[in-house]
Amino acid sequence: MIISRTGYTGELGFELYFDAKPDLCRKVWNAVMEAGREFNIGPVGLGARDTLRTEMGYMLYGNDIDQTTNPLEAGLDWIVKFDKGDFIGKESLLKVKSEGLKRKLVGFVLEDKVPPRHGYEILKGGNKIGYVTSGTFSPILEKGIGLGYVDVKFSNLGEEITINARGRELPAKVVSLPFVPNRAR
Known part of the structure; x- marks a missing residue:
């Protein structure tokens, strides 16, 4: 064990x-x-684990990060050490860095208790600007919370967005992570 x-x-x-x-x-x-x-x-089961990790803003491979994402747009640039020698993907990441990000992973809080779900569209002014990668109901905040990729120009803290939950547009706001303080420290 x-x-x-x-x-x-x-x-x-x-x-x-x-x-x-x-x-x-x-x-x-x-x-x-x-x-x-x-x-x-x-x-407790995986549902509780998923709620806890989302409240912390921790990403799950296959949801929030995968082969279509890069560490810069996922907010993981703190683990990329461009000055520590060569590594696989360094040139591609330097190109992304110099050209600027097109999308960015953000945290958002809904105004009500509806949990956003993986794959829901994120909208601004009725136009799709991204999609939800992880979402849940936060028992601590008593609101729906989520992570999702949005067009970088809509990634600023306080940005008002909507989540398309099966045709129902739910008001939300981009917030900083973690959603709740780290209780493990």
């Missing part, structure tokens, strides 16, 4: 990874649940 503390959800906790040994998994699971009974602990 591997015990790690990646902090991917933004929560102060641990992840347990098991080899494919069902009896050992069951034994550890039952022991953890028993030890935590007095604290009223309980299991």
Whole structure:
């Protein structure tokens, strides 16, 4: 078993990874649940993990980043070290940097509790300017929150946008990330 503390959800906790040994998994699971009974602990699933990571503004490969995105438009430029020698993709990223971004990943908060969903269109003045990559209802903010790529000219903090939720236009605003403070530190 591997015990790690990646902090991917933004929560102060641990992840347990098991080899494919069902009896050992069951034994550890039952022991953890028993030890935590007095604290009223309980299991959570991927839905909770997804809500927590979205509240932190953490990206998920396949949703927010993939082979069609680059680290600059995803806001991951802090991990690209142009002055640390050569690397695969350096020339392409330098070209993107010099030409300027066309789109940018932003966080946004809806005015109500409706959760935006992956693939919903992001609009400005009725025109499509991007799409939602991750979205959920934030129990802490009691509002819908999401991440999405928008045309860079609409990526400024405070920008008022709308989310097309199956034909219903929901008012939203571009905000800074994380949506909620990091509780893991």
